[in-house]
Amino acid sequence: MILFHGSPFLFDKFDLSGAGEGTGIKFGFGVYLTEVEASAVHYSQPRNLELMPEHYLYTVEIPELTEGNHLASALPVSPIIINKAEAKLGVSAPEKVKAQGKEFRKWVGMTFTGAKKNGFASEKAAAELLNSLGVLYNVWPTAMTKPDGPKNIAVFDATNVRIIKRERIEIENKCKKWVLTSRKEV
Numbered sequence: 001m002i003l004f005h006g007s008p009f010l011f012d013k014f015d016l017s018g019a020g021e022g023t024g025i026k027f028g029f030g031v032y033l034t035e036v037e038a039s040a041v042h043y044s045q046p047r048n049l050e051l052m053p054e055h056y057l058y059t060v061e062i063p064e065l066t067e068g069n070h071l072a073s074a075l076p077v078s079p080i081i082i083n084k085a086e087a088k089l090g091v092s093a094p095e096k097v098k099a100q101g102k103e104f105r106k107w108v109g110m111t112f113t114g115a116k117k118n119g120f121a122s123e124k125a126a127a128e129l130l131n132s133l134g135v136l137y138n139v140w141p142t143a144m145t146k147p148d149g150p151k152n153i154a155v156f157d158a159t160n161v162r163i164i165k166r167e168r169i170e171i172e173n174k175c176k177k178w179v180l181t182s183r184k185e186v
Contacts, residue, residue, distance in 0.1 A: 001062050002164070003033035003153060006044030008052035010166065010186065014158035025120060027073065028105055028138040029127040030154035031161050033060060036142050039152070041171060041180045057183065059165040062155055063136065071101030071130070073140035074147065084133040105130070105138060127156035136160055 005014075014031045034040050037057070044055040063069070068080035077098050085104075086092055089111050097107040106118040109126030130136075138154040141147045155161050170182040 001035075001064055001153075003035055003060050003062060004037045004040035005031065005033050005058040005060055005161075006040035006042065007056050007058065008044060008046060008054055010054065010056050010168070013163065014155075014161045016158050019124075025123045027102075027140055027152065028154040028156070029120075029123040030138065030156045031158050032152065032154055033062070033161070034142060034152045035150040038179070039142055041169060042178045044169065045171060045178045055169045055171050056186070057167045057169045057180075058163055059167075061162045061164055062153070062160055065137065065139065069134055070137040070139050070153075071105055071135065073102040073138060074100055074144075077101055077104045081130075081133070081135055084135075085130070088129065088133060101138060102140075127154075131156040 016029070016031065019025065019029055019031075032043070040057055044057060045052055067078050071077060071081065077100075082093055082098055082104075085108055089108070091111060093104065093107060097103040105126050106122070108129055109115070109122030110118055112125045112129050113122045115122045136156055138156070139151050142150045142152050166186050167183045168186050169180055171178045172181045
């Protein structure tokens, strides 16, 4: 799959040591990618910061989505994934968490860490455990009103992301959205 990532930083490979610093971990711990180039451009400027001097657009490749290698945030979890996670954790998942990938991901992390509340540590633990089971991604629609439209993807392990192209981009704020005004491959 070909996807995009926007960042104020130039790098040669993805590194999760700073995960959560730009836009948080609302959709899980991992490298955040999108099928929509304009979304990646927008996120090259982190929220709540003064204008960053540099902006980069990354075109990347990841392995294709399969039934057993991803969670869909608002959809039921594949029985393949449920069975693997239950076997690894040694407990059965409650029916209510099987109905949505988002709730299942949180349940995995909290069960694995023993946490009473979902947070950074449990999200990171969920990503690591799920990745060890072959569940590589968390997927959600770019627009919740269009669940079958373009997708955003959190990749749990940065080694599953291959950079194809890096571009230095210029952006401009138009109607509270950062948009691309120029680009040059670096």
